[in-house]
Amino acid sequence: MFFGERIRQLREEKGLLQRQLAASLEMDTPMFSKIERGERKAKRDQVFLLAKLLSVPSEELLALWLAGQVYEIVKDEKVALNAMHIAEARLKLPVKPKYKTNNG
Template structure:
């Protein structure tokens, strides 16, 4: 399964962009782009907005990838993870 970091790197390299170019456009350090691509860190929502513009993809595509990874990493060792996610989904539906 594709992760945020590999997706980001693929998008960047397909467009022939260097990390420093993406970093400058996203207003972050080159080391931060490296951390995103290596899976050491996930970007903020604002950073995702900028990255989507730079990489010519929808913000939604990057948000879904990043947030799903955050949720999964937070719950990966939790035996009740599936039940927690199911209840969270129900609560989200109620708020709509």
């Protein structure tokens, strides 16, 4: 399920029109349509606003939104999964402290 698809699904469940959500996000309807179809990407702030307007946890939409960007980078690559695993491993690494502490 892509970000835009999910937005549309939620919007329709609530019986809202594109122009209503578009207005809440202070953009025009064509723009909102593009976001739903994945032709444009929403801004980070708009993800949170949409979560509120559509009554879902912002984490759900944020994860979909990020996933979409990640997917765009690797989608046509033979080493896609490989790259993903490397990135995941890096995420799991403890953060190296920048400065020494007394007991560090």
